[in-house]
Amino acid sequence: xxxxxxxxxxxxxxxxxxxxxxxxxxxxxxxxxxxxxxxxxxxxxxxxxxxxxxxxxxxxxxxxxxxxxxxxxxxxxxxxxxxxxxxxxxxxxxxxxxxxxxxxxxxxxxxxxxxxxxxxxxxxxxxxxxxxxxxxxxxxxxxxxxxxxxxxxxxxxxxxxxxxxxxxxxxxxxxxxxxxxxxxxxxxxxxxxxxxxxxxxxxxxxxxxxxxxxxxxxxxxxxxxxxxxxxxxxxxxxxxxxxxxxxxx
Ligand code: 13P
Numbered sequence: 346x347x348x349x350x351x352x353x354x355x356x357x358x359x360x361x362x363x364x365x366x367x368x369x370x371x372x373x374x375x376x377x378x379x380x381x382x383x384x385x386x387x388x389x390x391x392x393x394x395x396x397x398x399x400x401x402x403x404x405x406x407x408x409x410x411x412x413x414x415x416x417x418x419x420x421x422x423x424x425x426x427x428x429x430x431x432x433x434x435x436x437x438x439x440x441x442x443x444x445x446x447x448x449x450x451x452x453x454x455x456x457x458x459x460x461x462x463x464x465x466x467x468x469x470x471x472x473x474x475x476x477x478x479x480x481x482x483x484x485x486x487x488x489x490x491x492x493x494x495x496x497x498x499x500x501x502x503x504x505x506x507x508x509x510x511x512x513x514x515x516x517x518x519x520x521x522x523x524x525x526x527x528x529x530x531x532x533x534x535x536x537x538x539x540x541x542x543x544x545x546x547x548x549x550x551x552x553x554x555x556x557x558x559x560x561x562x563x564x565x566x567x568x569x570x571x572x573x574x575x576x577x578x579x580x581x582x583x584x585x586x587x588x589x590x591x592x593x594x
Contacts, residue, residue, distance in 0.1 A: 350575035353582025368398030374589035396432030407435035413456035425464030451494025516557025
């Protein structure tokens with residue numbers, strides 16, 4: 346049985362004060378929600394406020410990015426050890442916005458994933474095709490490259506600590522969700538890749554989250570699909586009521 350995971354990726358939204366306000370409203374709404382893991386990934390400057398607010402609850406806090414080096418002359422970057430010290434349990438890696446706007450490559454995703462694992466963080470690794478790739482029948486090819494690139498040279502034990510997020514780029518922030526069937530098909534393909542690169546044991550335990558315009562009114566249909574184990578939520582995770590409604594699908 347794979348335990349569901351509902352994760353919120355706040356992107357570049359919310360100050361520390363706004364983060365405290367969010368948790369004050371959100372926590373009572375999910376106080377009895379023991380059916381899934383809840384993760385919130387705020388911006389770096391709000392991590393301390395989020396960790397402090399979530400203390401004593403089951404809500405895990407995650408970073409949205411990291412550098413693969415443990416330290417060094419990398420202006421503007423944050424290491425895995427810094428995230429751990431800030432109280433993070435996980436980190437989002439390879440989000441399509443980072444691939445699209447900040448030159449993130451599969452090789453970089455691989456290095457970051459290894460650095461996160463070495464520091465004891467749960468990597469939430471994102472993959473997904475663009476609209477042009479989907480329309481060009483390249484979805485599987487793209488997912489295969491991203492999967493193999495991200496998880497190159499990982500041991501099965503390391504891979505078993507990964508959360509994988511399938512986020513079709515055309516569904517992110519567009520209000521255009523993949524149908525549950527489309528998402529489930531991509532998840533099946535990714536699970537097959539996990540079986541091929543690792544083993545059926547790792548594949549069947551792998552939790553794959555869907556991301557892309559997840560809202561309170563479509564989460565139930567998505568979660569009803571066999572291979573959809575959770576959601577990575579952008580816009581709808583910014584509001585305590587809508588994120589709680591998604592958690593309590
Ligand atoms: P939206 O839910 O706003 O479409 O964003 C999805 C996403 O990118 C989560 O990482």
